[in-house]
Amino acid sequence: MKNKNPARTDRIETMAGRYNLAVIGGGPAGMIAAGRAGEHSSRVILLEKNEQLGIKLLLAGKGRCNITNAEEDLRKFINIYGSNGKFLYSALNKFSNQDVVEFFVSREVKTKVERGGRVFPVSDNARDVVGCLEKYLVDSDVEVKFNSSVEKIIISAKKITKVILSGGEEVVADNYVLATGGKSYPGTGSTGDAYKWLKKIGHTVIEPKPALTPVVVKEKIVKKLEGLSLKNVEVSLWEKRKLDSCFGEALFTGNGLSGPIVLNLSKKVSENEAKDLKIRIDFKPALDYPTLDKRVQRDFAEQNNKQFKNSLNKLLPKKLIPVIIELSGIDGDKQVNVVTGDERKRVVKLLKEFELSVEGLVGFAKAIITSGGVDLKEVDPRTMKSKIIDNLYFAGEILDIDGPTGGYNLQVAWSTGYLAGAGERR
Template identity: 50%
Template sequence: MYDLIVAGGGAAGMMAAGFAAQRGKKVLLLEKNEQLGKKLLITGKGRCNLTNDCEIEEIIKNFPGNGKFLYSSLYSFSNWQLREFFSEWGVETKVERGGRVFPTSDSARDVVEALKKFIKNNGVEIRLKEAVEQLIVTEGEIKGAKTKKNSYSGNNLLLAVGGAAYPTTGSAGDGYRLARQTGHNIIKTGPSLVPLEVAEGWITKLQGLKLKNVTATLTIAGEEVVEEFGEMLFTHFGVSGPIILTLSRQVANNLNQELKLKINLKPALSIEQLDERLQRDFSKYSRKQFKNSLGDLLPKGLIPIIINLSSIPEDKFVNQITREERRELLKLLTELELTITGTRGFRRAIVTAGGVDTEEIDPSTLESKLVEGLYFAGELVDVDAYTGGFNLQAAFSMGYVVGNQVT
């Protein structure tokens, strides 16, 4: 008989298990994979962006999906407390661009090892390669869980098995099925923080090109809905990078509509300032061919694409370019248009949008309002954020709340 059964050995699950055991509770952690923290190991490209050092109100603003639901969790276990926690377990942290917090070692493995040490030192019983197949519920109360191997009894159970993103790490949507079995509503899920596919064939020639300090504007059915400034990356299938991942949540929800992406390559300049800059460059290279006049303005790899799209002959001498041609070029530089055809799906998504309906979960305890003793935490819940460490902070905070809540 366990005080708490935790399904899922990720950020939220390990945090909940460790803190409950630290309070003297008998805790069982069930993980379907052969190791704990499998998804944590690949976050932040293996560096683990575990939180952000901004204020809690700012963290909440970075959750387009139900950020206010997290007030209690984040104030119970803040980003500052999280960094102190990891410091106590041997992982020092550093702050990088955009407030992103990483382990000083740049190793996600160090984060996972610290969490493993935390739960083992506090006496958590760990069962690997055991996925929860069924929840045992009697008269509206949790009584335990069944796996293919065993049946376990307990009056409290935390579902923290992740969403549907990166299914190779074990997040295959199991939690939604289990939640539905107990009568919970699942808000429609979709990939979020996911690279985008585009129709334009010339994109393949730019594979690997990274652009900094640009803006990307997403239009849906001709209407501008969101604009992001920062860094992006061209790939063999389309576009990725921080600003694209942030935009992607809107894309996944509107794939049945016309989706366009407009890239402003020089957002720091007004159209008039950019025109003046272009005229100075054209004056400087007036006796050169058009193809040799853009080196001061654009990355080398992008120049042939812009020339081709501009319809200005590449061998035309710069001093022969007309005002109308220059205006068309300006439009291209400020509104380089891409047609979005889809996302890379859950296999390449960092997080899942949608999940267990927050209306059916007590935000202060994370206990189900439908089933006594059933708790939810992490990506399984209908909360999701932009990039920057916010999603992991939410998972750690929610896990902490559950670990300190169960009696």
């Protein structure tokens, strides 16, 4: 629904008077909320600052859009969000991950489940997800107003009386849904505008922090590994003792690490910011030390006459070999049959405990999600209604709830958006 249809926009812009509901923010949470409200009520308007809807959604899952997770056990689903997860109980009951799949499948977006329960559209194309939501809005007769950045919220007697757009235009509604997202990937429109309004109207905002972000390390050697993607590795975080570990896919960036398991570990990094943290990669988690040592011995024996630098091809990705050789301190030109037992054990140790020192996290610019947001104590979990402002509802990332990768964050948007749009009085 890129703003290609002037007739439609003209109609919206000239429509005078009061709306039943104004939804601020056309991301997944706002689109579901507006569509849901429009199913039961007329005069619903969706205000989006960009000239198209769901820009962040188009980036989701590297453009494939991991719409939810197929985990069937509701308790496990809730636990994955940590201590704030219980806030989602009603929302997930009303509009669960299965309901999300049903929603898309019934609107001709077939889905598939991949490793770790990740649900994607069969087409692997986030555009189909956005297109489906756009059609939902049309079917629900929601009016969408593009290029409409809300600048101010006007309050009187614990109620929002109107919102004012950047051009000075006013939008008046009986109820409002705030679905402006967090402040990560600000280029998508999510610039954290609502935090300042919220504080002004008496809501507590838990400090927004970048979450699910790549990790920057001190060692410059990672530059040589940039772009190397690793499958089935274990990455652990240490500060004297092991703080956390994850198994799965990781990726070397120019200055550190990324990929799903590193993004998930980043929350622990953020919680232990000031400490001297180390990250260890186990490139061969399926093999314990003695087994891996035997495997290396076997490879060496089979390639007896080769130079050490040419003896690791079967075991390691090409890009990693020169780095392991450099860090092992063994002369790469040396014949493999003169590599000593101690030297071989150094190689094994590097493969099991490839250690990097954490410099910090990448900021909001590259954070998949913002942790923090509207204090959940001030929101009714059964309706997403503010306990402070009588006609205000919340949906999506603006709330102080975030999950790991795997479709859990979009599920928050769908479930809370659905409830906010259903609103008790509509």
